Amino acid sequence: MDDVLIDCLQYANWSGKVFEEMRDAHIDAVHVTIAYHEGFRDTVLNLEKWHQYFQDYSDHIFQGFYAEDVRLAKETGRTSIFLGFQNPSPIEDDIRLLEVWQKLGIRFMQLTYNNQSLLASGCYEKQDTGLTRMGLEVVEEMNRLGMVIDMSHSGEKSTLQVIETSNRPVAITHANPSWWHSALRNKSDKVLKALSQTGGMIGFSLYPHHLKNGSLCSLEDFCGMICKTADMIGVENIGIGSDLCQDQPNSIVEWMRAGRWTKKIDYGEGSASNAGFPVMPDFYKDNTDFPNLQVGLKKLGMNNDDISKVMGGNWLRFFENSFTLKSK
Amino acid sequence: MDDVLIDCLQYANWSGKVFEEMRDAHIDAVHVTIAYHEGFRDTVLNLEKWHQYFQDYSDHIFQGFYAEDVRLAKETGRTSIFLGFQNPSPIEDDIRLLEVWQKLGIRFMQLTYNNQSLLASGCYEKQDTGLTRMGLEVVEEMNRLGMVIDMSHSGEKSTLQVIETSNRPVAITHANPSWWHSALRNKSDKVLKALSQTGGMIGFSLYPHHLKNGSLCSLEDFCGMICKTADMIGVENIGIGSDLCQDQPNSIVEWMRAGRWTKKIDYGEGSASNAGFPVMPDFYKDNTDFPNLQVGLKKLGMNNDDISKVMGGNWLRFFENSFTLKSK
Numbered sequence: 049m050d051d052v053l054i055d056c057l058q059y060a061n062w063s064g065k066v067f068e069e070m071r072d073a074h075i076d077a078v079h080v081t082i083a084y085h086e087g088f089r090d091t092v093l094n095l096e097k098w099h100q101y102f103q104d105y106s107d108h109i110f111q112g113f114y115a116e117d118v119r120l121a122k123e124t125g126r127t128s129i130f131l132g133f134q135n136p137s138p139i140e141d142d143i144r145l146l147e148v149w150q151k152l153g154i155r156f157m158q159l160t161y162n163n164q165s166l167l168a169s170g171c172y173e174k175q176d177t178g179l180t181r182m183g184l185e186v187v188e189e190m191n192r193l194g195m196v197i198d199m200s201h202s203g204e205k206s207t208l209q210v211i212e213t214s215n216r217p218v219a220i221t222h223a224n225p226s227w228w229h230s231a232l233r234n235k236s237d238k239v240l241k242a243l244s245q246t247g248g249m250i251g252f253s254l255y256p257h258h259l260k261n262g263s264l265c266s267l268e269d270f271c272g273m274i275c276k277t278a279d280m281i282g283v284e285n286i287g288i289g290s291d292l293c294q295d296q297p298n299s300i301v302e303w304m305r306a307g308r309w310t311k312k313i314d315y316g317e318g319s320a321s322n323a324g325f326p327v328m329p330d331f332y333k334d335n336t337d338f339p340n341l342q343v344g345l346k347k348l349g350m351n352n353d354d355i356s357k358v359m360g361g362n363w364l365r366f367f368e369n370s371f372t373l374k375s376k
Numbered sequence: 377m378d379d380v381l382i383d384c385l386q387y388a389n390w391s392g393k394v395f396e397e398m399r400d401a402h403i404d405a406v407h408v409t410i411a412y413h414e415g416f417r418d419t420v421l422n423l424e425k426w427h428q429y430f431q432d433y434s435d436h437i438f439q440g441f442y443a444e445d446v447r448l449a450k451e452t453g454r455t456s457i458f459l460g461f462q463n464p465s466p467i468e469d470d471i472r473l474l475e476v477w478q479k480l481g482i483r484f485m486q487l488t489y490n491n492q493s494l495l496a497s498g499c500y501e502k503q504d505t506g507l508t509r510m511g512l513e514v515v516e517e518m519n520r521l522g523m524v525i526d527m528s529h530s531g532e533k534s535t536l537q538v539i540e541t542s543n544r545p546v547a548i549t550h551a552n553p554s555w556w557h558s559a560l561r562n563k564s565d566k567v568l569k570a571l572s573q574t575g576g577m578i579g580f581s582l583y584p585h586h587l588k589n590g591s592l593c594s595l596e597d598f599c600g601m602i603c604k605t606a607d608m609i610g611v612e613n614i615g616i617g618s619d620l621c622q623d624q625p626n627s628i629v630e631w632m633r634a635g636r637w638t639k640k641i642d643y644g645e646g647s648a649s650n651a652g653f654p655v656m657p658d659f660y661k662d663n664t665d666f667p668n669l670q671v672g673l674k675k676l677g678m679n680n681d682d683i684s685k686v687m688g689g690n691w692l693r694f695f696e697n698s699f700t701l702k703s704k
Binding site: 088089092095096099100142144145147148151152153 | 416423424428470472479
């Protein structure tokens with residue numbers, strides 16, 4: 049089978065064990081977050097850690113720069129790791145850092161995390177500014193460089209404006225449809241339609257706060273949502289972005305939410321009584337569960353071609369169209 | 377003619393005019409300095425300037441990453457620009473920044489400028505420490521990454537130790553032999569022999585303080601020095617590193633010498649009565665004079681094969697052996 053398996057968002061507590069599990073599941077590519085709140089220099093330090101992982105675990109993983117690396121990963125029995133940011137903090141106020149990061153292999157950047165950024169509004173803000181002056185510039189520059197604009201955590205107005213403004217397809221790497229489960233982080237029909245009509249992609253998230261019935265969500269329910277979304281916006285524009293935060297301590301989700309922007313506790317999608325990482329659903333505990341989704345889709349009658357698109361084929365096509373090599 | 381022309385060190389006041397003159401002279405590759413005293417972030421700003429030059433002057437120049445880019449430059453009538461540092465200041469005290477810079481295309485780094493660095497001793501220090509503890513680590517890491525260790529400004533002991541320690545050939549990109557003109561920046565027979573016996577390269581400098589008779593040096597004298605050095609250490613290990621600082625104001629040489637390490641004036645190779653940039657010799661005022669060296673060597677009877685090696689062929693072979701692609 050020539051199918052590729054791609055998970056378009058993870059932020060695990062990285063270890064040899066996690067990389068082995070990626071291999072056990074035959075995942076060919078993973079989009080990995082290396083910045084939530086870090087500025088330029090701190091994100092460089094995070095990249096340095098990845099350079100070390102690529103040296104230490106070269107039998108399991110290597111850095112992906114272009115779509116062809118997904119094929120190379122499959123051929124050589126490894127997982128290609130594509131790096132991205134969930135916040136524009138690593139470019140600070142310097143648009144030229146985008147090209148620096150692009151050369152270092154950064155392939156995805158969210159224009160916002162949950163809050164207002166210099167570029168646009170996060171989905172937790174009361175007012176959505178849409179694209180700021182710098183935001184408009186950054187969209188143009190990311191289009192030029194072949195960096196994917198990711199709107200997973202952004203507000204609706206900002207997201208719709210980016211989809212309209214960008215001359216390359218946009219991604220929502222990890223979220224679910226609001227019609228299935230209402231949450232600030234999930235996306236309206238309007239967004240999903242605008243996204244798919246412009247060749248964009250949504251990666252379905254397994255993070256319990258994005259799931260119907262949360263941690264108790266069933267594989268059948270999750271896969272049913274995928275099938276219905278395929279009917280609604282087409283099977284070409286959907287994939288998986290598990291949002292897997294495997295083996296992370298609760299201090300990490302506290303930091304994801306509060307960064308350095310508040311001195312208080314921010315519960316984000318959680319609550320005082322459920323403040324930590326939510327328990328993952330039974331059918332999705334770690335990377336080895338990735339193939340469960342194939343089984344679940346099959347049981348619901350999705351045909352093999354469509355399953356292969358959802359499990360990685362669509363993301364691969366999107367990578368091919370997005371990560372263009374600059375001509376010299 | 378399939379010859380390539382390579383100048384392995386320049387630090388001009390960059391402009392469209394300078395790039396046009398590179399093209400007028402058909403120079404296929406230039407090693408350009410982007411840091412003398414800058415730390416990490418400031419050097420990133422310098423790189424950003426080059427990204428802009430590569431966009432604005434894409435008909436004339438592009439960034440060279442590998443030896444094959446020299447051939448591409450020749451085929452497409454442009455000059456490939458290979459970036460380097462004259463000081464390890466851009467890695468600060470963080471050895472992992474080497475890989476970050478390597479990925480950004482930095483291909484040369486001096487272990488010292490004129491002073492003691494964290495890695496080794498500059499040629500103006502009274503005591504030469506040789507390689508420091510970090511210096512030993514950096515040599516190993518640069519070897520791993522395929523970054524060229526450049527000892528042009530380093531002390532003799534440091535230089536000899538690096539030549540012995542490095543498992544890749546070392547470069548002295550811009551200096552001349554001491555036997556021809558005695559100067560702290562020029563190199564002893566011992567260094568030249570150790571360098572050439574390990575496949576290293578020296579690029580001959582046109583900077584007047586490195587020349588016999590300084591600004592009054594004749595083309596014949598300069599080319600005679602090249603011929604004699606070829607006899608001494610072999611024609612395979614020599615090239616050009618003009619050290620051309622075209623169109624730079626004197627404030628730049630003052631900064632090169634004093635950086636931020638002294639509050640006093642440091643005259644470096646100059647003197648109170650000759651403090652600024654020295655006047656370039658008649659036969660070498662700017663990039664368009666590069667081919668004069670071919671003419672000069674020819675007049676002294678050097679054969680065409682050897683001239684082609686000196687003018688770029690040797691550097692190209694050295695680039696091929698030095699800038700290895702890391703396997704994925």
